[in-house]
Amino acid sequence: MAAGQSACPTGRSVRIFEKSEGHVRPSLAIGITPPSLEILRTLGLDVELIQQGVFIDRVMVHGQTGLLGVCDFSKLEGAYRFVLSIPQHVVMKVLHQNLLKYPGASISYGTEVKALTQDASQVTVTVSGAQDDVVTCRHMVACDGSRGRIREMLHIRSHGGSYGCHFIMADIPDTRAWTGRRTCFSPQMARWSRFLSLET
Structure with a gap:
C-alpha cells in the first residue's frame, strides 16, 4: 500500500489489489x-x-546458557535509530486513511491476481474477487511476498531459502507497569527457554 501511495503525489492513477x-x-x-x-x-x-508505537533501540538475545548477543540500533546513522514496534493493523489503518486523500487512488480488498501478460506498452492483469476483472496499466508493482504467485507467472527464479527455525508472532496488550523495557518469550520444547529483551 505504501508503494502505491508513493506514486499518488505525482498525479498518477493507482489501483491496489489486496x-x-x-x-x-x-x-x-x-x-x-x-x-x-x-x-x-x-x-x-x-x-x-511513531506516536502510536514503541521504540526498540537495543535488543539482547538470551538462550539457555546466558546472553547470546546484543544488537544496538542507537548507533545507526540517520534520523531513525530504532525499530518501531507497532501492530500491523494500526499501520494498515493509517495507510488506508491516507490513501483516501488521493482521488486517483483506490484499493480493492479480497482480490487476487490470477494472470498477467505484458508487452512493450502495457500490462494486462486478470483479477478475481467478487467478480473477475481485467485491468490494463503502464506499470505493475508486485508486493505479494516470497511465496507470491507473480514471480511464478513471470518465470522469475527465486533464490530464497529457509532459516531452519520458527517464530510465533502475536499482538498482546501490555498492561504491566514496566518502564524502559519489554520482554518477549518464545516456547521451545514445551518450556520457556529463550527470550528477547527489548530495551526501549
Missing part, C-alpha cells in the same frame, strides 16, 4: 525498520506512526 479481506490483520513482523520509516516520512506518515 488479497486479504480488510486492513485489520495480525502482525507479520516485529516492527518497522529505519529504511521503511524513511519511506513513510516521504508520505508524511512517520510522526503519526
